[in-house]
Amino acid sequence: MNLAETGTRTVSSPTQAMPVAAARGIEAWYVPSPLVPMIAVAFTFEGGAAQDPEGKAGTAQMLARLLDEGAGDLGSDAFQEALAARAIELHFHAGPDSIGGSLKMLVKHADEAIRLTALALAEPQLDPIAIERVRAQMIASLRYQQNDPGVMASRRYFREAFPDHPYSRPSAGTLESLAAITRDDLVAMHRSLIGRGGLKVAVVGAVEAEGVAAMLEKAFGGLPEAAPLTAVPPTHIHDLGRxxxxxxxxxxxxxxxxxxxxxxxxxxxxxxxxxxxxxxxxxxxxxxxxxxxxxxxxxxxxxxxxxxxxxxxxxxxxxxxxxxxxxxxxxxxxxxxxxxxxxxxxxxxxxxxxxxxxxxxxxxxxxxxxxxxxxxxxxxxxxxxxxxxxxxxxxxxxxxxxxxxxxxxxxxxxxxxxxxxxxxxxx
Structure with a gap:
């Protein structure tokens, strides 16, 4: 049996996954799910917060928050309105080793959803006003967490466990590091992380394999090969017993x-x-x-x-x-x-x-x-x-x-x- 039902949600078995290749070496894992007219896409690029410049922790996370804050010829408000008008869900995130996103749309809005995703990835505006707004949001969040015992314990743990290593730095940054991040830092981070070389994609939904290949080309084909990443050396937990x-x-x-x-x-x-x-x-x-x-x-x-x-x-x-x-x-x-x-x-x-x-x-x-x-x-x-x-x-x-x-x-x-x-x- 290839289909599994959960409540009102019907999806295909993930064991049906198959490779779909597009031009320029772009490949996705694809699972057909024809019963509901929706498509879900997940994608990730190699390199994340571990690539933050020294003294500027939070750069990758700030970039992830800015990718949908205006792209191409669409300002922040216009970009968000274009998503909302067609109920397109587009989100970006950054972790220690990757930056990526997720996309969900109705089949009838797939062309527009893919167009907006391609703009966000290849042509983010990184507008100074949006940068300052996102910076202020991140700083406000840090200040709110300043006396949170769980946050303080976690941050101290990583600082002590991995001294002088990229993992010791908080991916959300610090008050000082967030203030130091410039637009040039964000542009450089975008250039180094968002590229075809470290890209992984998965597509699930009511679309044929040929349609998936076309989506891949439109969404990611305009990306350059990513710049070489900074090597993240293997490490281990220090001070066990302390x-x-x-x-x-x-x-x-x-x-x-x-x-x-x-x-x-x-x-x-x-x-x-x-x-x-x-x-x-x-x-x-x-x-x-x-x-x-x-x-x-x-x-x-x-x-x-x-x-x-x-x-x-x-x-x-x-x-x-x-x-x-x-x-x-x-x-x-x-x-x-x-x-x-x-x-x-x-x-x-x-x-x-x-x-x-x-x-x-x-x-x-x-x-x-x-x-x-x-x-x-x-x-x-x-x-x-x-x-x-x-x-x-x-x-x-x-x-x-x-x-x-x-x-x-x-x-x-x-x-x-x-x-x-x-x-x-x-x-």
Whole structure:
């Protein structure tokens, strides 16, 4: 069966993905979805906030916010009105290693949607008035977050974990760095990032393969080859075992902690992913949720995720608890990590994790937009077009030996870099 229905939304199976090539070396992964007259497009370019100039963190994110603030002969208001008049949804975003966007439109408005996307990518105005407006918005957001314990803990964590590395810089910038960004910086960033060379595209919707090829040419054919990127050197988490306090006069501390990880492109990623689900990624079923929240009432939420960047992978964790119970919470977390390293999960625990991860995977593909976003991320990681078809079998095949190997690589001696924003007692 090729079609899956979720409520009123009907989309094709992502395992139907096929390559479609256009001129100038542009290629997309394409999934036909003919029952609803809509098209979803996701695209990403290599290079993101890690390419920000020294002292000007936030440049890539500012550029992403400005791409739809006027392009070609359309000013900001005219560009937004052209989108709204046809219910076209066009958004841009920037992360540590990429800058990209998403597009959703009715089939009957596809030509105009593609035209506007091509303008935004190839001919953004980067108007000085729009630059100052976006700069002010970003600065206002930073000021609002200045006393947010979670934001402060996260920023301090990355600064300490990756010193003298692009990942140490906040992708949203700082008050000082945002003020220093010039239009010339944005033009240079656009020239270096927005080009055909590092482009990945996914298209899902009611369009034939020939129509996809035409869309690719119109949307991206006018882009140059991107300029060479600045090399981002491989790194690792520094100061494992260290505990850092960001002093804030609040009744509870917000905690961020990290250990080693496995990159998505690594053969051990799937075992590490299952391991992370057992430790802290499994919401109500994870060991940390049960031990920290359910049994001891130390925190309302606690969890971990496996994070993969181009230059580093890590197990990234979070929780928040009363200042006087921070040490106890961290001890419990450390004990659970040590138990997993020493004893591994039970056979029943491992099977339940695999059952959940295979059974819930389809929920990532219940709309055309979700399929497009997942496909472009898989393409960006270089995992192969058949990854979606293979993924559940890989999860189901994880053994206890795989888990032991993954835990040795990720948790090692169990030492964590910890940052607590608050006034934790005895830390």
């Amino acid at each position: 505990r850092i306090v960001v002093d804030l006069d609040v009744p509870q501390s917000v905690i961020r902690f990290g250990l080693g990880g496995v990159a998505w492109r690594d053969p051990d990623f799937i075992p590490a992913y299952v391991l992370n689900h057992i430790l802290g990624g499994g919401a109500f079923t994870s060991r940390l949720f049960q031990e920290v929240r359910e049994k001891r009432g130390l925190a309302y939420s606690v969890g971990t995720s496996l994070t993969s960047h181009r230059a580093v992978a890590m197990t990234w964790g979070y929780t928040a608890t009363k200042n006087e119970r921070v040490v106890e919470a961290l001890d419990v977390i450390g004990d659970e990590i040590a138990r997993l390293v020493q004893d591994g999960p039970s056979d029943e625990e491992l099977q339940k994790a695999k059952d959940y991860l295979t059974g819930s995977y389809a929920l990532s593909f219940d709309t055309s937009t979700k399929i497009a976003n997942q496909l472009v991320q898989i393409a960006f990681e270089g995992l192969g077009m058949d990854y979606i078809a293979r993924r559940n079998d890989m999860v189901a095949g994880v053994t206890q030996a795989d888990i032991r190997r993954a835990s040795a690589r990720t948790f090692a001696d169990g030492k964590m870099l910890v940052v607590a924003a608050g006034r934790p007692v005895g830390l």
